[in-house]
């Protein structure tokens with residue numbers, strides 16, 4: 001059974017042509033009334049075409065999955081792996097896909113403009129933020145609406161440490177992460193007993209408190225005007241132009257993302273990761289099975305916050321400027337949307353979620369004023385059609401020692 | 414006489430105005446199967462919740478003694494996970510499995526309190542952690558074999574049949590290496606064949622050296638399986654003794670067994 005038929009592709013092409021036609025006057029033709037010239041922005045046309053084509057295809061895949069799932073539910077109650085997993089599992093697809101993906105990702109700054117690379121860097125940052133929050137929300141099931149607070153802690157610790165003590169980026173990176181983790185524990189303690197919506201409200205309050213402190217305690221944080229002239233990351237003292245610095249930033253983020261994926265993957269697949277999922281599933285049973293609820297929750301908060309802190313430092317270095325306005329509830333909402341949209345508890349899901357939520361608005365500039373609306377619509381649609389997210393986390397299959405030694409044994413059972 | 418591993422003195426539990434447990438005394442010896450019976454709402458589950466630290470009792474003492482080390486612990490105010498670590502594990506009347514985890518993983522969760530690796534171990538996977546993980550998998554798998562669920566090891570726990578879920582609850586509790594196992598209505602919802610298998614399983618668990626304290630409504634199971642029986646009514650202990658003694662106890666027949674027992678005998 002193929003996932004997308006030729007028919008679907010044709011229809012999506014038609015949709016995208018329509019979109020290009022409709023958006024042509026706004027997106028492509030730009031009249032400059034002063035110089036009396038017309039600028040034709042052909043690249044915009046391409047973006048609109050590609051984006052609408054992909055979006056339409058996505059909706060089709062979605063509907064198709066929906067049908068397939070309904071059928072499957074009737075046929076057999078077993079959990080159904082997602083199409084992405086199907087695709088990745090097949091050796092035939094796996095290697096070409098992985099190789100093509102890595103080549104594009106690695107060569108991105110060389111293939112595209114620095115503006116594009118910059119957007120991509122932002123997307124990578126949100127992937128890491130999503131992966132961090134995914135530990136707290138997706139794995140441990142603790143609904144945290146104040147995640148941005150830790151991001152702010154990271155950003156401000158670099159900004160302030162640099163301002164007062166001239167601390168460099170590379171030293172600030174771990175410090176920012178650890179400070180954020182400390183704040184994670186600080187937040188974790190009072191909310192240990194809270195669950196669900198209560199927890200959500202308290203964490204939301206915590207996020208706002210941090211922002212308000214940064215806004216109002218001018219002596220400490222320079223208030224709403226923020227801190228500027230934060231140095232970009234250095235690379236063994238090499239002088240870099242702005243473009244080069246941006247490219248370096250991209251590769252830096254890529255490296256951090258790779259490390260994050262590696263670590264989160266291992267955490268998921270460990271004694272600790274299983275305890276988080278058990279905690280998410282049933283706190284009382286989890287505790288009755290000998291798991292220290294408080295400790296396990298605190299570790300989740302601390303680790304989640306750690307990555308937010310790291311990205312905070314990188315954010316400060318990337319924009320060379322921080323002010324409290326960058327750390328509003330909207331940021332928490334975006335990161336949470338990434339996790340929910342992608343599929344709670346799944347790394348691939350978070351990557352897809354971040355790419356969709358960060359790149360789509362960037363490439364559909366005219367939509368960006370309706371970003372909030374689009375968010376709402378997407379999330380609501382998600383709740384209705386696919387409450388478990390794009391990609392459902394699958395569980396690992398463990399091998400019993402005897403099975404390892406004799407593969408035949410397993411078939412005999 | 415084997416050593417006393419659980420000793421409960423004057424246990425009382427109030428919920429606001431309701432007294433769910435009233436000065437209850439109970440003990441369990443090593444290697445015993447003890448049954449706790451009583452009509453619906455008698456306070457049996459509440460008793461388990463007090464033992465395992467889910468509720469903090471209003472009054473009374475609970476003393477747990479490890480048969481291996483002889484170490485005695487007063488359970489007052491201990492967290493549920495600490496009590497499990499001491500060697501007393503339970504199942505739930507209203508099944509509480511981790512339904513989004515596989516059957517094997519559910520049992521592996523039980524090994525949590527007997528293993529140590531944390532963040533460092535998870536990320537760097539040193540030899541120690543790898544060995545520990547493999548040991549967890551192997552032990553869990555063996556427990557699944559014991560309860561007859563190894564064929565479904567990789568299925569989601571939520572997909573199991575009702576009877577299998579009850580056995581998985583037992584397997585998960587066994588994985589914590591308890592010397593005392595508390596079973597809350599393990600046969601509820603099982604068909605006669607499954608119940609017979611369960612009786613067999615509980616005997617094997619006892620033979621492996623775990624003492625068992627079980628709540629059950631199925632009288633035939635209780636009478637055939639247990640060494641001693643405690644009877645609870647409105648939070649008070651109204652009788653205790655061997656199954657034979659309980660079967661003829663007037664108070665018990667009046668309060669609880671009543672017609673049930675007469676029916677049982679006439680058939």
Ligand SMILES: Nc1ncnc2c1ncn2[C@@H]1O[C@H](COP(=O)(O)OP(=O)(O)OP(=O)(O)O)[C@@H](O)[C@H]1O
Pocket residue numbers: 428431433451452453454455456457458459460506
């Ligand atoms: N958390 C609670 N808050 C208030 N009352 C409670 C609570 N838990 C139990 N009770 C009350 O305590 C009494 C005993 O309940 P319990 O669940 O222990 O009975 P049980 O013997 O297990 O019954 P069953 O055979 O139906 O399982 C009941 O009256 C119940 O309503």
Ligand SMILES: [Mg+2]
Pocket residue numbers: 457458459506
């Ligand atoms: Mg009960």
